[in-house]
Amino acid sequence: MHAGQRSKVPRNVNMENLRGGYLFPEIAMRELEHARKYPHAKLIRLGIGDTTEPIPHIITSAMAEQALALSTVRGYRGYGDEQGNQELRMAIARAMYKDMGVKWEEVFVSDGAQCDISRVQMLLGSRVTVAVPDPSFPAYVDSSIILGQAGKFEEETRKHQNIVYMRCYPDNNFFPDLENTPRTDIIFFCSPNNPTGAAATRSQLEQLVEFARANGSIIVHDSAYSAYISDGSPRSIFEIPGAKEVAIEISSFSKFAGFTGVRLGWTVVPEELSYSNGFPAIKDFNRIVCTCFNGASNIAQAGGLACLSPDGRQALNKVIEFYRDNAMILVDAFESLGIKAYGGKNSPYAWVHFPGSSSWDVFDDILEKTHIVTVPGVGFGPGGEEYLRVSAFGNRETMLEASKRLKTLYNHFK
Amino acid sequence: MHAGQRSKVPRNVNMENLRGGYLFPEIAMRELEHARKYPHAKLIRLGIGDTTEPIPHIITSAMAEQALALSTVRGYRGYGDEQGNQELRMAIARAMYKDMGVKWEEVFVSDGAQCDISRVQMLLGSRVTVAVPDPSFPAYVDSSIILGQAGKFEEETRKHQNIVYMRCYPDNNFFPDLENTPRTDIIFFCSPNNPTGAAATRSQLEQLVEFARANGSIIVHDSAYSAYISDGSPRSIFEIPGAKEVAIEISSFSKFAGFTGVRLGWTVVPEELSYSNGFPAIKDFNRIVCTCFNGASNIAQAGGLACLSPDGRQALNKVIEFYRDNAMILVDAFESLGIKAYGGKNSPYAWVHFPGSSSWDVFDDILEKTHIVTVPGVGFGPGGEEYLRVSAFGNRETMLEASKRLKTLYNHFK
Incomplete structure (x- = not known):
């Protein structure tokens, strides 16, 4: 030696x-x-x-208060639920999914969308086939590669093997040409899209949900920028009837509340979503969250709750x-x-x-x-x-x- | 439909x-x-x-201060480095690895040991063979199963297939019988052990490092409870000469500082640690951290820094x-x-x-x-x-x- x-x-x-x-x-x-x-x-x-504006004081003071409470006998808390504090899960369900039939038990609080993308990938495993919008946030492809769903990069096409790239550009109103998109197990989609800024219209999301239903695919919908939608487009895939059986939604407080450094997000896995053998995906995701994660910081969660208050x-x-x-x-x-x-x-x-x-x-x-x-x-x-x-x-x-x-x-x- | x-x-x-x-x-x-x-x-x-005692005020007040600073133009910060704030990385290297030759660049701040166990598993991938102490913290085996390194549970042996269980009990002073342990790529080890509470002696850790060196294995050492060591046993695997070429260390502020709900930990991946093809593991781990994680909460990190101050x-x-x-x-x-x-x-x-x-x-x-x-x-x-x-x-x-x-x-x- x-x-x-x-x-x-x-x-x-x-x-x-x-x-x-x-x-x-x-x-x-x-x-x-x-x-x-x-x-x-x-x-x-x-x-x-990366966000640059200060976070409103009503939110940071809630976090400061939570931090200081941890020094008191009455206020100290150790491990929270891995899935997040129930109060915050209920507040997210209420504020973000009103009238969409999303239960608080389907909301899993996380430390941010990027982290949950890779946890969703661990959930799905290495044997699924994947489609991504092109262009889109690089973490979809990179996490697919890390999990072994995707193969080598090909210089000629500038694409990774075993990934379906769904081109989005002005000629198709930045929405994939689904008629010519092959079936995959998983369809990553984000609205508004990062980087194009395009928010899918209701009709486009309806097409996407119908496409997933027809193919038996699962949509992983990233709505991290949904707070920026100003033209009435849906802010959640769950505004579309039938989406709960075919979609997971990943979202975040980062761009919504300037929490890029505070780290807080959430993922909705509907009870209705099941694998080909009928097993509910939510049960496996719960297990992933309990085994590979231990909950978001309780201080960040207190801030999240303040974000969702009317003020x-x-x-x-x-x-x-x-x-x-x-x-x-x-x-x-x-x-x-x-x-x-x-x-x-x-x-x-x-x-x-x-x-x-x-x-x-x-x-x-x-x-x-x-x-x-x-x-x-x-x-x-x-x-x-x-x-x-x-x-x-x-x-x-x-x-x-x-x-x-x-x-x-x-x-x-x- | x-x-x-x-x-x-x-x-x-x-x-x-x-x-x-x-x-x-x-x-x-x-x-x-x-x-x-x-x-x-x-x-x-x-x-x-789960910890129950309040966190000392000197620590929570640092977190409260950091939270409130996020409401000011001067104090606002967005994304930090995925690897953690340099100041905290340097403080960890200084406080926890004095005279062990661990550089701050080798310290990756995390949101806790359990989370980093699964990130280390993603780093290693599904094709490695694994050994775990028996008994030990269930996340080693469970994350090995999720990654596909381990197989089904066998009722008769009460073990999962493709995992080497290294029995630790009074007769062997709670230290594995390495002479009769087959070679695996990865050896999970924790000292002090959860649940047995046994801290490996210097001589035992030397044997473990020598065993890993002889076999070309990588030790994933969990030192989440090292602050509890009172009998002079090593608090880090890196106290053992030669460990930097064969070990990763995962640790945490949870049990050390009552941060089970605040969420903060770290992992050391030494520059010397390389795969069989010579590629440095630290480069791949850095990529995992940048792709599947986005840094620990900046508020928790401010608390971590206060934990490491003399007071x-x-x-x-x-x-x-x-x-x-x-x-x-x-x-x-x-x-x-x-x-x-x-x-x-x-x-x-x-x-x-x-x-x-x-x-x-x-x-x-x-x-x-x-x-x-x-x-x-x-x-x-x-x-x-x-x-x-x-x-x-x-x-x-x-x-x-x-x-x-x-x-x-x-x-x-x-």
């Missing part, structure tokens, strides 16, 4: 299938290089979708409106340049189209000329090529300054 | 291999039945290992000593009955031996006669048969009352 020895444990083959060039670290590297080249430039970061919701609505207005400033800036920009209306992102261009090239070009960091659309799947995602999280001055800098590019893009 | 339809998605075969009769729900059910039978009896719960540690040491004294009260009560009880010295549990008895029978008997809830040892593996785990979390009055009730059983057990 000597120093430097290797174990004889084989590396997990699934991990080998993950691509090395992970999106956000690559952006961070290019940002760093840019900062070295232009040490005096004032960088504007419209890249990662909390009112305060949060203002913040959401603020971000949405930011997004419209960005959309307008691009549109004034004659560049087509989507999103904004129902999301905190602008999704900007540069036909014929590589999205990394446009990313580099805008960074170079305006010192603005964005996200190249191709990071969200091959269908994101030619696009940039521009985040509206930031203060108003930043947005106006970004708008001004972008407008100076008029001649460049014309 | 009609109501009540099943999906065509197959149930995850791994989930089918989990046993239905889950330990703590079964205990809860029997407790409920008992409460119905004796509605006026004052139940004492020494079952689940915080001093306050926590008192709480730990208090629980350990509780444990000795329980150990003494059993010993005074002529019943052999282990643990206590280095753990908040008593591990009580009833030779020739079924542990569920003893559980029922003690519940019936003393209204005290314990945990039947067999819930921790077949090697726990004939034993009970009795938890020392609770206030002093409760322990003294439990001791009194147990002593009335003298004639019964004699």
Whole structure:
């Protein structure tokens, strides 16, 4: 035996299938290089979708109170239920699923949507087939790879093997062409979509539910951005009749309440959802939650409860409106340049189209000329090529300054 | 299409291999039945290992302060690093791994040990072979089953297929007989052990590290109870030279700081640890943390930092000593009955031996006669048969009352 020895444990083959060039670290590297080249430039970061506005005091004071109560004999609490505090589960069922027939027992409180995506993947196991919107949040594909549902990346198609990519773009109103989509066991779907900002209409969601029912598929619906919907589109898949038999919904307080760092979310697994052998999925998910998780922080949960109080919701609505207005400033800036920009209306992102261009090239070009960091659309799947995602999280001055800098590019893009 | 339809998605075969009769729900059910039978009896719960003492104010006030800061423009923070705040990672490396050569970059902050056990399992994948101490914390086996490393439960042996059970009992000083243990890729080990309370000596841990090195295995060392060690046994596997090339360590603030509901822990993956192809495990674990997790709550992390301050540690040491004294009260009560009880010295549990008895029978008997809830040892593996785990979390009055009730059983057990 000597120093430097290797174990004889084989590396997990699934991990080998993950691509090395992970999106956000690559952006961070290019940002760093840019900062070295232009040490005096004032960088504007419209890249990662991270909330920036303070959390309303009514919410943080509830968390502070809960924290301090843990120092008292009467207020101390140890383990809570793995599924979340009943009071919060009831409040979520009431506030988010009114008249949709979702019971509080079907609501599982989590530490955020990204964490629950991988717990849902553990639930489903490695033998299911999967479809994802293209473009979409990279965690769907990456967690499918980690679980072994997906295979290697193919350079030619820029897709992973064994994944069905459902292209969403202006020509199909950012909704998959279901008639030409093969059946899969699992269909990941998010509305509003990250990155495109498109919220599926009621009629589109009805089609999706009907497609899943006809195929015996399970929809994993990500509604993390649903609070941003302003045009009356459904905020939950469970607004659609029949969805409870074919859908799981994952959601979050992150973008709704600025809880990206506080960590709180939830997942609804309806009692009606069953596997081909009739076994209810909720029983297995409960087991996953009890074995692989131990509940969200009780302090974060106290904050979640305050978010759902009438005063909390009112305060949060203002913040959401603020971000949405930011997004419209960005959309307008691009549109004034004659560049087509989507999103904004129902999301905190602008999704900007540069036909014929590589999205990394446009990313580099805008960074170079305006010192603005964005996200190249191709990071969200091959269908994101030619696009940039521009985040509206930031203060108003930043947005106006970004708008001004972008407008100076008029001649460049014309 | 009609109501009540099943999906065509197959149930995850791994989930089918989990046993239905889950330990703590079964205990809860029997407790409920008992409460119905004796509605006026004052139940004492020494079952689940849940902390009960208030958290020192110096720690909760740091969390309250962090919560309130999130309402200010200067203090607001969104996403932190998925790996944890650097300041906390550095504090953990300093406080817990002094002189062991653990770098802060090797420390990954988590929302608790149980959660990290399943993240480590995702890291390792379904094709590794696994050994666990018998008895031990059920999450090792259960997460191995969920990942597909283990097979069905066999009624005859009371073991799951494809798992090596390393028996730990008084005759081998609660340390596995490594000479007769077959090689596995992964060796789960915990010190102090939950439920036996046995802390491995330095010499035992040296044997374990040598065994792993000789076999090219990876040890997943759970040190969640290390703060309870009072006899000078190592508090970390990394006190043993050569361990960094063969071990991952999972730990927690839960039992150390009463954070069972606050949720905070950490895992150390050394840079030296590599797979058979030479690839460093830390790179894959970092990817798991970034894809399947989004960091622990920033409020909990502020509390963790306060725990590691000199005043915080001093306050926590008192709480730990208090629980350990509780444990000795329980150990003494059993010993005074002529019943052999282990643990206590280095753990908040008593591990009580009833030779020739079924542990569920003893559980029922003690519940019936003393209204005290314990945990039947067999819930921790077949090697726990004939034993009970009795938890020392609770206030002093409760322990003294439990001791009194147990002593009335003298004639019964004699």
